[in-house]
Amino acid sequence: xxxxxxxxxxxxxxxxxxxxxxxxxxxxxxxxxxxxxxxxxxxxxxxxxxxxxxxxxxxxxxxxxxxxxxxxxxxxxxxxxxxxxxxxxxxxxxxxxxxxxxxxxxxxxxxxxxxxxxxxxxxxxxxxxxxxxxxxxxxxxxxxxxxxxxxxxxxxxxxxxxxxxxxxxxxxxxxxxxxxxxxxxxxxxxxxxxxxxxxxxxxxxxxxxxxxxxxxxxxxxxxxxxxxxxxxxxxxxxxxxxxxxxxxxxxxxxxxxxxxxxxxxxxxxxxxxxxxxxxxxxxxxxxxxxx
Numbered sequence: 069x070x071x072x073x074x075x076x077x078x079x080x081x082x083x084x085x086x087x088x089x090x091x092x093x094x095x096x097x098x099x100x101x102x103x104x105x106x107x108x109x110x111x112x113x114x115x116x117x118x119x120x121x122x123x124x125x126x127x128x129x130x131x132x133x134x135x136x137x138x139x140x141x142x143x144x145x146x147x148x149x150x151x152x153x154x155x156x157x158x159x160x161x162x163x164x165x166x167x168x169x170x171x172x173x174x175x176x177x178x179x180x181x182x183x184x185x186x187x188x189x190x191x192x193x194x195x196x197x198x199x200x201x202x203x204x205x206x207x208x209x210x211x212x213x214x215x216x217x218x219x220x221x222x223x224x225x226x227x228x229x230x231x232x233x234x235x236x237x238x239x240x241x242x243x244x245x246x247x248x249x250x251x252x253x254x255x256x257x258x259x260x261x262x263x264x265x266x267x268x269x270x271x272x273x274x275x276x277x278x279x280x281x282x283x284x285x286x287x288x289x290x291x292x293x294x295x296x297x298x299x300x301x302x303x304x305x306x307x308x309x310x311x312x313x314x315x316x317x318x319x320x321x322x323x324x325x326x327x328x329x330x331x332x333x334x335x336x337x338x339x340x341x342x343x344x345x346x347x348x349x350x351x352x353x354x355x356x357x358x359x
Contacts, residue, residue, distance in 0.1 A: 071138050072223060074124030075283055077233040078136060079222040081118050087148075087213040096209070118221045120233035120242075122283060127237075129154045132216055144219040155209035162205040163194070171201060230284035231255060238279060239272040253287040255280070264293055 072078050083103050085093035095107040101116040121128050123136050131149030139145065151157050166186065171178045178184075178201045182193045191205040224230040227249035235257075236242030246258035263269040273291065280286040 071140050072123050072136050072220065074137060076123045077120050077224040077230050077283060078123055078139075078220055079118040079120050079224075079233070080136070080218050080220055082216055082218040084217075085215045086209065087215055093215060096214070120224070120236050122237070122279075129214065131214070132218065135216070135218065136220065139220050141220050141223055144217070147216045147218065149214040149216065151211050151213060154214045155207040155212065158206050158211035162191075164191075164203055164205065166201045166203060168196075168199045168201060227255060227284050227286060231257065231280060231286065234276060234279045234284060238276045239269060249286070253285055254289070255284075255286045256290045256292055258292045258294060 081099045083098045083100060084096050086096050087093055095103065095109055098104050098107075098109070099116055099118060101110065104110040104114075104116065121136075124133055126133070128136075129149055131147060131153035134153070135145050135147045164186075168178070170186070171184075176182075176184065178193050178196050180193055180195055184191055184193060184203060186203060189205050191203040192208065194202040194204050196202075224233045228247045231247045231249070232242045232245060235245050235247075241260060241262065244260040244262075248256045248258075250256070259269075277289060280289055
């Protein structure tokens with residue numbers, strides 16, 4: 069399979085720690101459930117599995133990019149990444165003060181550590197004092213040294229594999245898309261049902277198209293939505309055997325007997341009265357004139 073080169077789509081497992089004062093490490097992210105549980109960082113809804121990355125295109129920290137170029141599938145590496153090759157240095161200009169009323173207008177009760185969106189940017193509240201709120205728009209890892217333990221688990225080879233990797237990177241749910249590559253650099257991508265109503269997909273698909281062209285060699289892509297008519301539950305009753313229908317109809321017929329007959333049954337009428345009643349001619353045999 070060779071070594072990884074710029075533009076390849078690789079699948080990696082990793083653990084990344086933030087190095088603090090005194091070389092104390094804090095787990096920031098991981099693809100391993102057992103590591104997350106040991107650090108009390110486990111999330112029920114998160115998928116712990118290898119992730120796809122584009123090598124050498126600044127989609128991941130520069131220090132990790134450099135470590136992956138030239139690596140082979142199965143290689144494991146431990147890399148220490150300084151701020152300059154990680155999330156960058158902290159920029160004091162990205163820390164701003166806002167009046168409390170700006171948050172109250174949005175029904176937000178500001179408190180330190182709360183993530184907020186202000187002026188089209190995502191930030192974290194640092195402090196709340198004297199009617200003012202300090203928000204930090206720096207990357208949470210800015211100015212921090214990172215330590216990675218990474219393993220290359222695979223590399224996308226075919227257009228279909230590359231397309232699924234790109235879909236996972238740019239949108240998620242890569243395994244739910246059906247990809248069919250054709251000759252001439254064309255491909256059909258069948259969308260899962262969730263994409264039909266997900267606004268996030270409407271935005272993500274433009275980046276997906278750009279990445280398919282650049283990294284998967286697909287010049288023309290068709291996104292296909294399928295709508296299949298589902299059978300109604302009522303149709304199932306028509307398939308039942310005739311005997312079953314008759315058996316169910318019998319109790320219904322008994323339920324429609326005249327009320328006098330039900331009362332007579334419960335009063336323990338003498339046997340003689342019963343015989344006299346039996347001797348009476350059936351009502352249906354009377355002609356209209358006799359009535």
